Amino acid sequence: MTHHPDQSLPRSRQSISGPILGPGSRRVVGLAALAAVVALLPLLLPNAFYFDVAIRIAILAVNGIALNLLMGYTGQISLGHAGFFGLGAYGSAVLTTHFGWAPLPALLAAAGLTAVIAWGVARVILRLRGHYLAMATLGLGIIISIVLGNEAAWTGGPDGMPVDGFSLFGLTLSGERQWYWVFGGLLIATVILAQNLIDSPAGRALQALHGSETAASVAGIDVGRRKIAVFVLSATVSAMLGSLSAHYSGYINPGIAGFLQSVELVIIVVLGGMASIYGSIFGAVVMGLLPQILAGYEGWDSVLFGVILVVTMIFLPRGVVPSLATRLRSAGVTGKGGAAC
C-alpha cells in the first residue's frame, strides 16, 4: 500500500471550500517540457543516424502509449500488440506496392482493416482473464507474424519487402530530418489525446473496470463494450503507426510483428510504469537507446538488459516513473508541509 501523507489529516478539510483540483495544471507543465525537448533536440543531434534513433524512440513511445491505454489503464494484458503494428505496416506496403494506392488511403484502409480484425478478436478474447488473455494475445501476434512470413507472393516472405516513401498532394517526405518532425508531432499529439482520454469520464470508466469490474458494471459501465473499444483503439493507433514507420524505413520484414517486438512493447509499458503516459515515453527512451549502447557486446547485451529489467522490477515494481514520482511527492510533503498536492 502506498503511504499517503494526506490521509485523515484535518488540514485537508480547508480545501473543500476551494476548487477541487483535477489533474490539469501538472499536465500543462509536462506537455510543455515534452514539446520543448522535441523542438530543441534537433539542435543536439549531429547526424542522420541520431535522427533515426530519435525517430525510433518516438515510434516506440507512441506504440507504448497505445498499449498502455489497454494494459496500464484498463488492465487488459496484450502480448501480441506488435501484430497490429505489423498489420498496419504490411497493409500499407501491400496496397501501395501491389495495388498502386496512394499512401494516405492505404494507411486509412490498413487501419480500418486492423480495427475490424481487432474488433472481431476482442469480442471473443476479452472475456479471458489474466494469463489466459496473455496467452490468447500472444498467440494472435505470433499467428500474424507467421502469416506475414509465409505469404511470400504478397509480403516477400521472411526476407520482407520494400516500401515507397510517403507522399501526399505531390509532396514526398524525405530524409530523417523531415520524418523527425512527423513522428515528433505525432508523439505530442498522442500524448495530448491520450491524456484527454484518461482525464475524461470515458478514461475514468476504463480505469474503474481495471480496479473492479463489478463496481464498474454496477455503476452503469458496459464493461465488455468498453474493453473492446479500448482494444480496437489501441490496435488501430498501432496500425497507423506501423503504416507510417513502414514508409519511413522503406523496408519491412515479418520480424516487426513478432513476439520479441510485442515483448519489447510490454517492457516499455511496465518498465516505464503502468498507467503512466510519461512512463511509456521513458520506457521507449530506454528501449531505444540501450541496444545502441550495448551493441557490440554480444551476449553481454542480453545479460545486462535482463539484469536491468529484473533489478528495476524488484526495486521499482510499479515502474520507474510512478515509483519515483511517489517518492518525490512524499519527500516534498515532508519537506515543505504538503505543498505537493
Added chain:
Amino acid sequence: MLTVANLSKRFGGVHAVQDVSFTIPRGCVYSVIGPNGAGKTTLFNLISGLYTPTSGSIGFEGQEIGGAAPDQLARRGMSRTFQNLQICRNLSAIDNVMVGAHLTLNSSMVAGMLRWPGLSRADRACRERAAALMERVGCGAFIRADAAAMPYGALKRLEIARALASEPKILFLDEPAAGLNHTETHGIQTLVADLARSGLTVVVVEHDMKLVMSVSDRILVLNYGRRLAEGTPSEIRENPEVIAAYLGADAEED
C-alpha cells in the same frame, strides 16, 4: 416499486435462494436479515444483475428485470454497495465517487480524446458534486486521498457516496455496518435514516439488529434461502419463528 416473485437460485446442488417473494414499496427502508448463509447477499446479487436467477421473476417499476446486466439496471436507477468492498484502488477517492456518476456524463471515448466542448465543465461540476457527496456521507476528510490509502470504515462510506452519485431511485446497502465499531455503526444508522428522509428507497442487508430495528419500515427474514417472515420491525420482533431461528441465537452476543 420492486416486486420479487418465487425467486430461486441454485449453485450446483445448493439452493442459495429458494422461492422467495416480497414487495418493496417506494420510499421505504426495507431490511433483509437472517443468519449467515441465509442467502441475503445472493438475493442482492440476483436483484442487481450479478447473478442470473434459476427461476422466478424480479419486477422493477412494473418491468421484468430478472437476468438483466448490472449496467442496464444502473440505467434504470438501481445502485448498490458491497459487503466485501469493491473499491477501485487504482483511482483516487473522489474519482471512485465520480465513477458512480458515469451515466450522468458524456462518456464517449472520442469526446474524451477531443475534449468535447462542455465536457470539462460538466466533469468539474461532477467533481464538485462528488466532493459534496463525500461530505454528506461523512468521508469528507478524504477528498484528496487515494482510495488505496483510506481506512476500512471510510471506504464503506466511500462506496455509499459512489452509489449515491448515480442519483439512484433505489439503493441497496450490503452490510453497511459490517466490521465497523459502535460509533461508526451509529453514524451509518443516522446516514440511512437521513437518506430515507430524502425520499430514496433503501434496501439494507445487515446483521446489526439495533440498526435494522431502528431504521427499517419493513423487514424480510431469510433462513436457509427461504422466506421465514416479513413485516414491520415490531411484528418481526414478536414473531415466534423468527425468535426461535434467529433472534434467540443472536440475542446472546448482542
Added chain:
Amino acid sequence: MLPELLQFILSGMTLGAMYMLSALGFSMIYNASGVINFAQGEFIMVGGMAASFLSAAGVPLPLACVAGVMIAGLVGGLVERMAVAPARDAEVASIIIITIGVSMILRGLTEILLGKRPHALPHFSGEAPLALLGATILPQSLWVLAAGALIVLGLSLFFGRTRIGKGVLATSYDRLAAQLVGVDVRRVLTLSFALSAVIGAVGGVVIAPISTVAYDTGMMLGLKGFVAATLGGLGSGPGAVFGGLFLGLIEALTAGYVSSAYKDAVPFVLVFIVLVLRPQGLLGAKPTDRI
C-alpha cells in the same frame, strides 16, 4: 497410407513428450506461485547445452546428462531466490517482465560461456532406426517417451506420497493456510522452480541428440510449453500431459498432411480456438468469483 500415419503419430508423440515436460514445468510453478515463468524454455536449453558441452569435453555421457539436469535445477532454484522471491508482491505484469529478464540473462550467459554454435549430444543408444509396423522410430525417441513417462510417474508419486509434495499442493490451494499448518512456503516456492527446471532439463537432454540445442532454442520450446499448459488448463497436471501430447500430435499431423510452413502457427491457432470455446482450458476447473 497407414504406415505414413503411424510415422506422423510417432514423431508427434516424441514432440508431444517434449512439450509435455515443458508444460509440466509451467504448471508446477504456476500452481505453487501463480507466476507464468517465461524463462521455462531457458531451463530446457540450459540442461541440453550443459550436457552437450560436458559430453563434448570428454565427460561420460550418463554423467554429463545427470550433471546437465542438476545444473539446470540449481539455476532454477537460484532464479527463484534471486529474482522472483524479492518481487513477491508485484503485479502479474511486473513478474512476467522479471521472468523475461531472467530468460535474457540465461540466454546471454549461455552465449558467452558456450558460444553461438548449436550443440548436439550423441544418441544414447545408437542412431539405427527401429522398424515398427512399416514405420520407423529412432531409439532416441523411445528415450524421450520413456523419460516423459517416468517424469509423469515420478510427479504423481511425489505429489501423492511425499510430505514435501503435499506441501507444494497445499501451497497451491491456499498459501496462507499452508503456512499456518507448518508448510515452509519459501522453501516450497524455491523447490517448485528447481523441480520445474529439472523437469524441463530432462526434456532438453533427451531431445538434444535429435534436434540439437543452441543458446536461442529455449524460447520457442518454452512458448509451446505455455501453449500446452494453457490448452490443458493452467495449473492442471493431467492438463499439461494431455495438452503437451495433443499439441505434439496435431503439429506433426499438420506438418505431414497440410503444410509444414504453417506448422509453427498450429499451436497458437489451436490454443486460440480452445480458449474461445473453453476459457479455462480443456481440463481446467471453472473459476468462481465471490462478490
